[in-house]
Amino acid sequence: MREDSGFDSQAHLALLEQQRQVFADDGRVLDYIVKWNPRRAAKEDLRPGKRQALWTQTVSLRHGNVEHEAKRVMRLVERTTQPHGLFLLEPDYELEGWWTSLDDTPQAVIQRYQAHATHEQFHSEIKTDLDLERLPSGKFATNDLILHLAQLAYNILRLMGQLGMTGELSPVRHPAKRRRLRTVLQELVHRAALVIRKARQIIPNIGQGVGRMTVLSILRRRLRYLRASPC
Structure with a gap:
């Protein structure tokens, strides 16, 4: 389970620890990474003199009459210059933390949480590129149908982007491993x-579009090859 800093509360962390015990009693495993919300963190937690420091803390959490121990991975980054090279008069410190039940190294825990941000990008494409931030109907069945159609459209557009707009077919702007739906x-x-209105006729002129038709032609051949390939 990956959650952002909006879920950082002692009550929620205590609930996660209780659920981990329930899962363990059933022979299952539940692990979590929750982004730490520093709020008004004590200044003595900072470690000046290092560009980057990683360490692990064991923190006691009390919820009601029950006390839990939780592990928190901490990262402190010290910056003495800005990205374009300008020196700062005073070092800039950025303190971050992640509550976790994993026994992985701090670097592995941070990398696992960063995958959460990648997942959020896909959510953003559904909400913005497919214009589904707000569902159109007040009826559950209608919205269920819209989401199923959106899933079909999303998968088709994602496949078109992966097969027709990456590698040698990448747009001139920049290469990429994947393309947004937009x-x-x-x-x-x-x-x-x-x-065009001519001789009492209405004629749509969409032009030749040589580059686009080339990409669509290659995409069509690739889709036919995937369909013909044995499973």
């Missing part, structure tokens, strides 16, 4: 057209 829509789906 980029796939702009590059492959959305198409500007000119409406």
Whole structure:
């Protein structure tokens, strides 16, 4: 379980510790990483003189009449210059922490939590690129149908981005391992057209779009190859 600093409270951490015991009694395992909210952290926790320090603390938590012990991974970063090279008059300190039940090294715990941010990027694409931040209906069944259709559209656009806009087919801007749904829509789906009225006819002129048609043609061949490949 990965949670951000909004879940950092002694009551919630005590509940997690109780649930870990319930899971253990059933023969299951529950582990968690919760981002620490420093609030008004004591200044003596800072360790000046080092560029980066990692350490682990054991903290006693009391909820009601029950006391728990929880592990907290801490990271202190000291910056004496800004990213563009300007020296600071006084060092800048950034103190972060993560509550966890894992026995991994501090570096491994931090890397596991950073995957949470990557997962949030996919949530952002669903809410913004697919415009589903607010569901359209007050009926559960309708919203359930919308989410299923959104899942289908998301998977199709993600597949189009992975097969048609990475590697040698990457846009001129920059190479990437994956493309946002917005980029796939702009590059492959959305198409500007000119409406021509001539001889009492309405003719849509969408142009040649050689580059885009090349990508779509290669994407079509790749999809046909995947379909024909044995499972």
